[in-house]
Amino acid sequence: ISGAEVYARALKDQGIEYVFGIVGVPVIEVAMAIQQVGLKFIGMRNEQSAAYAAGAIGYLTGRPGACLVVSGPGLVHALGGMANAMVNCWPMVVLGGSSDEDQQEMGAFQEFPQVETCRLYSKFTARPSSIAIVPEIVEKAVRTSIYGRPGACYVDIPGNFVNASNYSPVYPPIDSGSMCPAPPRSLADPNSIAAAAKMLHEAKRPLIVVGKGAAYSRGEQELRRMIEDHNLPFLPTPMGKGVIPDDHELCVSAARSRALSNCDVVMLIGARLNWQMHFGRPPRYNKNVKVIQVDICPEEFHNNVESSVALCGNVPDVINQVKHSKKSFRGVPWKLSKKSDWWKFLQEKIDDNAIKTKVINSAPLSYYAVYDVIQQYLPQDCIIISEGANTMDISRTMIPNYLPRHRLDAGTFGTMGVGLGFAIAASLYSLETAKKTGKPPQKVVCIQGDSAFGFSGMELETVCRYNLPLVCVVVNNNGIYAGGNREFWEAIKIAPPTFLSPECRYEKLIEAFGGEGHLCATAEDLDKSFKRCISRSNEQASLINVMIDLTSDRKEQEFSWLTRSKIKIKS
Ligand code: ADP
Numbered sequence: 001i002s003g004a005e006v007y008a009r010a011l012k013d014q015g016i017e018y019v020f021g022i023v024g025v026p027v028i029e030v031a032m033a034i035q036q037v038g039l040k041f042i043g044m045r046n047e048q049s050a051a052y053a054a055g056a057i058g059y060l061t062g063r064p065g066a067c068l069v070v071s072g073p074g075l076v077h078a079l080g081g082m083a084n085a086m087v088n089c090w091p092m093v094v095l096g097g098s099s100d101e102d103q104q105e106m107g108a109f110q111e112f113p114q115v116e117t118c119r120l121y122s123k124f125t126a127r128p129s130s131i132a133i134v135p136e137i138v139e140k141a142v143r144t145s146i147y148g149r150p151g152a153c154y155v156d157i158p159g160n161f162v163n164a165s166n167y168s169p170v171y172p173p174i175d176s177g178s179m180c181p182a183p184p185r186s187l188a189d190p191n192s193i194a195a196a197a198k199m200l201h202e203a204k205r206p207l208i209v210v211g212k213g214a215a216y217s218r219g220e221q222e223l224r225r226m227i228e229d230h231n232l233p234f235l236p237t238p239m240g241k242g243v244i245p246d247d248h249e250l251c252v253s254a255a256r257s258r259a260l261s262n263c264d265v266v267m268l269i270g271a272r273l274n275w276q277m278h279f280g281r282p283p284r285y286n287k288n289v290k291v292i293q294v295d296i297c298p299e300e301f302h303n304n305v306e307s308s309v310a311l312c313g314n315v316p317d318v319i320n321q322v323k324h325s326k327k328s329f330r331g332v333p334w335k336l337s338k339k340s341d342w343w344k345f346l347q348e349k350i351d352d353n354a355i356k357t358k359v360i361n362s363a364p365l366s367y368y369a370v371y372d373v374i375q376q377y378l379p380q381d382c383i384i385i386s387e388g389a390n391t392m393d394i395s396r397t398m399i400p401n402y403l404p405r406h407r408l409d410a411g412t413f414g415t416m417g418v419g420l421g422f423a424i425a426a427s428l429y430s431l432e433t434a435k436k437t438g439k440p441p442q443k444v445v446c447i448q449g450d451s452a453f454g455f456s457g458m459e460l461e462t463v464c465r466y467n468l469p470l471v472c473v474v475v476n477n478n479g480i481y482a483g484g485n486r487e488f489w490e491a492i493k494i495a496p497p498t499f500l501s502p503e504c505r506y507e508k509l510i511e512a513f514g515g516e517g518h519l520c521a522t523a524e525d526l527d528k529s530f531k532r533c534i535s536r537s538n539e540q541a542s543l544i545n546v547m548i549d550l551t552s553d554r555k556e557q558e559f560s561w562l563t564r565s566k567i568k569i570k571s
Pocket residue numbers: 087088089149150210211212213214216217237238239240269270271272273274276294295296297300313314315316412
């Protein structure tokens with residue numbers, strides 16, 4: 001067999017199902033071999049989107065998606081997706097074509113220090129020294145991507161390997177079909193478990209934060225049981241949304257600031273005290289807040305704030321340990337009373353916010369009005385992709401999630417342009433799951449700001465080529481954060497950096513590729529269009545371009561440090 005087939009079989013042996021990429025010299029034959037061994041090769045339009053898609057598959061399935069790229073620039077384009085996966089702690093494997101072994105350092109076609117470059121963007125990188133060792137290197141890459149804290153890995157494909165067939169094994173090849181085992185499930189130190197259980201029990205104002213590590217580790221059942229057993233208030237992070245449904249009575253998202261700044265014990269479950277969690281410091285948190293942290297990665301503990309208890313292990317297993325920690329509760333069940341001062345204090349804010357959020361839906365539409373329409377038609381098992389600035393932030397509060405791993409967004413890295421790559425991955429996953437379970441596929445809805453959409457708009461062609469039943473919504477305000485209207489454009493000499501062309505007809509793009517486009521500016525139009533698109537999305541992709549009020553912004557925030565400073569455009 002050829003070197004190309006060795007790579008393809010190795011990927012298959014490791015349980016890889018999806019390979020996203022763009023072919024060219026020297027990886028065309030690799031992509032063909034990948035199809036021949038029965039894996040799905042998805043040809044994308046930019047390596048960046050291919051890499052985003054591979055990362056999303058990793059998050060959705062718990063096994064890495066693969067990304068196949070050409071040498072030099074192809075690999076460089078994929079770095080964005082590798083970095084995104086690393087920062088989000090998602091597994092993926094990149095395979096990059098590279099220069100022939102006997103042309104190295106000679107200025108070969110697209111020669112680049114690929115292994116060295118990828119080192120900063122991955123957990124493991126290798127240039128196999130022979131074809132014979134490729135299966136082992138691929139196994140190691142897949143294993144490393146899912147063991148410990150998940151992340152990206154890189155394997156080089158020397159150009160001369162691709163068509164070579166006369167090779168002698170350096171090592172005996174590992175048995176074909178020997179897939180690396182699932183990651184070992186680690187438990188936390190029993191003493192720390194007892195300390196954590198005691199601390200939770202004794203807390204006056206406990207709070208559980210559910211992060212995307214809890215989602216990734218499939219900790220939903222255990223977590224829900226713990227939270228319900230003790231009546232604990234919980235707060236999901238953006239992608240922790242849905243691990244426990246947003247409409248659960250113990251969810252305190254509507255009192256987020258109050259919960260964070262007043263809790264006395266916060267238990268972080270697969271979430272980091274980074275910028276998204278305001279570093280665990282005042283004014284977002286009480287100065288004396290005690291932190292219980294559950295994480296798979298020991299290096300994560302005590303970052304920014306020293307944890308009172310560090311529980312190193314796999315989320316569902318550690319939560320089970322806490323449940324069975326008899327030592328601290330003496331086996332006596334306890335429940336935080338809904339009549340406690342803490343619950344009353346939180347509930348008051350939740351009720352107050354429920355009254356305040358009345359949406360005005362006259363045109364020009366606000367972000368809130370857009371989401372008010374859309375959310376009525378979203379099935380509970382819908383996968384939502386959301387990116388943009390306000391488009392994403394506001395969707396987080398306006399679009400509920402009911403199932404784990406059903407929201408994908410710009411994530412910890414704040415990456416713009418991930419939307420269509422994620423949506424393609426989610427649609428494939430949804431179709432495949434439907435095939436396996438015999439149930440109808442889950443709907444996938446991709447909601448992007450106009451600027452975010454622009455980063456990877458050409459992937460609409462990919463969407464249409466593979467007949468992915470996707471509903472895209474572009475929330476259009478003519479720019480980054482926001483742009484100007486036609487009159488403004490006529491009056492200015494130089495376009496401000498935040499401006500994009502006014503009233504772009506993005507819906508025409510999908511029409512060019514055979515999909516269905518809609519332009520909307522009123523709630524009635526949007527209602528009609530969205531209802532149509534979501535109900536027929538099993539047949540054909542669609543894109544709704546919805547023009548909104550250029551001055552629409554987030555609601556007034558209660559605290560100044562939660563407000564993004566307004567951009568002022570001078571004439
Ligand atoms: P969020 O953005 O939701 O706050 P982060 O990405 O900041 O979440 O944090 C996720 C954390 O989950 C990471 O620190 C990662 O190490 C951790 N993690 C990943 N998988 C597991 C697992 N199986 N068990 C426990 N923790 C995990």
